[in-house]
Amino acid sequence: MKKQILAATAAAFVMGALALPAVAQNIAIVNGKPVPKTRLVALEEQVAEQAARTGRPVPPEMAGQMREQVIAMEIFMQEAQKQGIEGSENFRKKMEMARQSVMINELFNQYQEKNPVSDAEAKAEYDRIVGAQAPAAGAKEYKARHILVEKEDQAKAIIAQLKKGGNFDDIAKKQSKDPGSGANGGDLGWANPAGYVPEFSDALKKLNKGQTTDAPVKSQFGYHVIRVDDIREAKAPELPKFDDVKPQIAQQMQQQKLMKYQEELRAKAKVE
Template identity: 45%
Template sequence: MFKKHQILSVGILLATLLSANAMAQNAVIVNGKSIPKAQLDKLVQRSGQPDNPQVRGQAREMLVTRELVLQEADKRGVLQNEIVREQLEQARMGVLVGAVFEDYIEKEGVAEADLKAAYDSVKAQYTGKEYHVEHILVEKESDAKAIIAQLKAGASFEEIAKAKSIDPGSAKNGGDLGWVSDKALVPEFSKAMVQLKNGQTTDKPVKSQFGWHIIKMIDSRDVKAPSIEEMKDQLKQMIMSDKNWQKAKFAEMMQKLRAKAKIQ
């Protein structure tokens, strides 16, 4: 038979274990109202931030604030206020309308005609030429002239660029800038570049705000737009963010809903 103090000790132990288990399942208890740990986990996950004590602490405070406001709203009876109830219903409907429309767009997708129209408007922007060029950049005009003399004597443009160019982005690649538009470069560089023929190098140094350039033209071509398949995701985002398209698509959705509905 257990003695009274043994029964009391067991009771205390059980109460402690139950309390610890409840705390493990709850994120916080506010005025006796338990907020489950699962709710805290979900809030942290939705925040998009790394799961760490600081983020959890901020999320916990947010849950406490929310619960305190809800409790105070109940205590003050504001939920019985007709205006408040109408505003809450409007907010609820706003969320539902947005969710239904988003699901409709996801399932219906963007019409091929809309994609083609968007592609044609973007494609029209791909005009002019682009150039594949190399350059050597130095600080002094005298150094640039000396390099031009070396190139005329048969020296390797790429090797000199690696050894002497002060442009950190292209020097390691032998001065190669890849394919560029004349609009993407400083005016002095572009003006000299577009006058070169394929394989030709500037016979005089070109001055810009960065220093003195020796430019070599590798090739040139007409600007070519990416295919519609390559731009499909970008086009969809562009179309779906257009307010006029959204209005037209919403009207289309509502028209379909009304056509299927029995309205008396």
């Protein structure tokens, strides 16, 4: 009897030991059917690739969510199979489209893996962007004010009033129809003249610091009375450091490379 108990215990131990690797290979058993760990690994790799392309880390809480997603997919798959969806014509058509989509995505993924954006390429693109943002030599910025009215006679009357000592800020608050600057005494802040409509820009560049236009300036918005409060050399906008934007630049350049590859394939194809 003792030998039989020992034999049964040994057999149970052996069976348990053999079962351990099988359990380790699955993340769950759904309705008696094992859900292999390889599905979870494949999903984790897919999420990690997407995160790498965007330069963002995978949140720690995603691990549990991905496991639950794989289990949910098995539950839904079993129900679909129970209802015989696999045998429907609609299912076969969609599977063919999905097959094509997966193959194409894999083609593009392999191309991107073989043609990555180097740090040197990303840095060159960053330098190009910085250079494009730099102001032209001798460019100036103007701190200006204006009073906008509908009729030329109104603008002429305001100019006459200013010449007699009228307060520009007060007149702008009372009469300017520009809702953005009128409430602030006509203040437009610092700006490059190129940012204004041509008529306004041309008049602005003819004024020196402290000067006001002698005649109304007509534009598509109405009639302007313009005063220049100050002038300075144009400054380049503050841009983020290369290391801070390198992932975004690399991602954009990778997309550009992929688009060029797609265009080349279409150009080489013989379509009749």
